[in-house]
Amino acid sequence: MPDGSHGSGRSHWGSRFGFILAASGSAVGLGNIWKFPYITGEYGGGAFVLVYLGCVLLVGLPLMYSELIIGRRAGKDVLGAMRKLTSHCGDMGKDLSGFAGMMGIASGFLILSFYSVVGGWAIHFFWVSLDLIPMAQGGADETFGALAGSWKVSTLWHTVFMALVISVVARGVHDGIERVCSRLMPALIGILLILLVYVGFTGGLGASLAFLFRPDFSKLSGEGALEALGHAFFTLSLGMGAMVTYGSYLKSDTFVVRDGVWIAALDTIIALLAGTVIFAVVFAAGMEPGAGPGLVFVTLPDLFAQMPGGQAVGIGFFLLLIFAAWSSAISLLEVVLAYFVDEHGLSRGRGALLIGGAIWLIGVGSAVWSQVFDFLDGLTTNYMLPLGGMIIAIAAGWLIKPEDRVAGFTRTGGAGAFLATAWLVVIRFVTPVLVLAVILYKMEIIRFE
Numbered sequence: 001m002p003d004g005s006h007g008s009g010r011s012h013w014g015s016r017f018g019f020i021l022a023a024s025g026s027a028v029g030l031g032n033i034w035k036f037p038y039i040t041g042e043y044g045g046g047a048f049v050l051v052y053l054g055c056v057l058l059v060g061l062p063l064m065y066s067e068l069i070i071g072r073r074a075g076k077d078v079l080g081a082m083r084k085l086t087s088h089c090g091d092m093g094k095d096l097s098g099f100a101g102m103m104g105i106a107s108g109f110l111i112l113s114f115y116s117v118v119g120g121w122a123i124h125f126f127w128v129s130l131d132l133i134p135m136a137q138g139g140a141d142e143t144f145g146a147l148a149g150s151w152k153v154s155t156l157w158h159t160v161f162m163a164l165v166i167s168v169v170a171r172g173v174h175d176g177i178e179r180v181c182s183r184l185m186p187a188l189i190g191i192l193l194i195l196l197v198y199v200g201f202t203g204g205l206g207a208s209l210a211f212l213f214r215p216d217f218s219k220l221s222g223e224g225a226l227e228a229l230g231h232a233f234f235t236l237s238l239g240m241g242a243m244v245t246y247g248s249y250l251k252s253d254t255f256v257v258r259d260g261v262w263i264a265a266l267d268t269i270i271a272l273l274a275g276t277v278i279f280a281v282v283f284a285a286g287m288e289p290g291a292g293p294g295l296v297f298v299t300l301p302d303l304f305a306q307m308p309g310g311q312a313v314g315i316g317f318f319l320l321l322i323f324a325a326w327s328s329a330i331s332l333l334e335v336v337l338a339y340f341v342d343e344h345g346l347s348r349g350r351g352a353l354l355i356g357g358a359i360w361l362i363g364v365g366s367a368v369w370s371q372v373f374d375f376l377d378g379l380t381t382n383y384m385l386p387l388g389g390m391i392i393a394i395a396a397g398w399l400i401k402p403e404d405r406v407a408g409f410t411r412t413g414g415a416g417a418f419l420a421t422a423w424l425v426v427i428r429f430v431t432p433v434l435v436l437a438v439i440l441y442k443m444e445i446i447r448f449e
C-alpha cells in the first residue's frame with residue numbers, strides 16, 4: 001500500500017502495537033516530563049495526583065474514545081472526519097463540528113510553533129550535559145536565562161528540532177511515524193527506568209514517593225483541581241484531533257477500548273515515573289518541590305552537577321525530554337498535514353516541508369518574543385484545546401449516528417454494551433460540563449479566593 005497517499009490508498013499503521021506506541025508517543029511529551037512534575041509540586045503533591053488520576057478516568061479516557069471512534073470510523077483528517085460524521089445533522093451541528101475541526105488544525109499549527117522552541121531548549125541542555133556547551137558561571141539559572149534570552153540560539157535549536165520532526169512526518173505514517181515512535185518509546189521507558197534505579201541510591205526516593213502518593217487533602221484547592229483537569233487534556237493530546245488523526249489510520253474493524261486504556265495508562269505511568277525521579281533528585285538535595293516552570297531547566301541541571309554520576313544522569317534526562325517532545329511534535333504536525341493531504345491532495349513530502357516551514361516561522365516569533373510564546377501557550381492550552389474537546393464530546397455524544405458511536409465498542413459482547421452505555425452517559429453529560437468549568441476558570445469567571 002503506498003504510504004502517505006490519499007484517497008483509497010490511505011495509509012495504515014503496520015500493527016496495533018505500532019499504533020499504541022505512536023499514540024502514546026503523542027501523549028507522552030513535555031506535558032509529562034516538564035509540566036506534570038512542576039504543577040504537582042506547586043499544588044502540593046499526592047492529593048493533586050489523585051484528582052488528576054480521576055480526571056484522566058472521567059474526562060480523559062471518554063474523550064480519547066470519542067476521538068479514536070470518530071477518526072477510525074471516518075478514516076479522514078480531523079476536519080474531514082468531523083464533517084463526514086455529522087453530515088446528516090442540521091446546519092448548527094455541522095457548523096459546530098466543522099468549527100472544532102478547523103480549530104484542531106489551527107491548534108496543531110500553533111502549539112507546535114512554541115512546543116518546538118522548548119524541544120530546542122532540551123537539545124541545548126543535552127549538549128550542555130555532554131559538556132559540549134559550557135554551563136554558565138552562575139549555573140543553570142544563568143545558562144537558561146542566556147538561552148531563552150538569545151533569540152539566535154533559541155532559533156538555532158528550534159530549527160534543528162523542527163527539522164527532526166519534518167523528516168519523520170515526511171516519510172509517512174508507517175515508514176516514518178510508526179517506525180520512529182517504535183524506537184523512541186521503548187528507549188524513553190528504558191532511560192526512565194535506569195534513572196529510577198539510580199535515584200534509588202540517592203536517598204530522595206522515599207520522600208519523593210511520599211510526596212506524590214500520600215495525599216494531603218488540606219493542600220488541595222479548587223484551583224488545583226481545575227488545573228488537573230486542564231492538564232489531563234494536554235497530556236493526553238486531546239481536544240485538537242491528534243487522536244482523531246491517528247485513529248483514522250487504524251483498520252476499520254479495530255476495537256478501540258483496550259487501546260485507549262493502554263495509551264492513557266502509559267501516559268500516566270510515565271508522568272508518575274518522571275515525577276518520582278525528579279522529586280527524588282530535588283528532595284535528595286534538600287530542596288523544595290514547588291520550583292515552578294523552571295524546575296526542569298533551572299533547578300535540575302544544577303542538582304545533576306552536584307550528584308555523583310550526575311553527568312550521565314543529566315545526559316539521560318535530557319535525551320528523555322528530547323524523545324518525549326519529538327514524538328509529540330510529530331503528532332502535532334501530522335494533524336495539520338493530514339488535513340492538507342486528505343482535503344487538498346497535497347503530497348506528503350512537499351506538504352511536510354511547506355507546513356513545517358510555516359510553523360517554524362511562527363515559532364521564530366516565540367523564540368524572539370516571550371510574549372508571543374506566552375500568548376500562544378495560553379490561547380491554545382487554556383482555551384482552544386478545552387473548547388475543541390467540549391465540541392468533540394458533544395459531537396460524539398449527541399451528533400454522530402448511533403451506529404458510528406457504538407462501532408468502537410463492539411466485539412466485547414455484553415461488557416461492550418455496558419461500556420458503551422457508561423461512556424455515552426459520561427460523554428453526553430459529565431465531560432461537557434467539567435470542560436466548561438475549566439474554560440470558565442481559565443477565563444477567570446470561576447474564581448477561588
Ligand code: PHE
Pocket residue numbers: 026027028029030031032111234235236237238240242328329331332
Ligand atoms: N500530549 C503532549 C504532551 O504531553 C502535548 C500534545 C498536545 C501533543 C496536543 C499533541 C496534541 O506534551
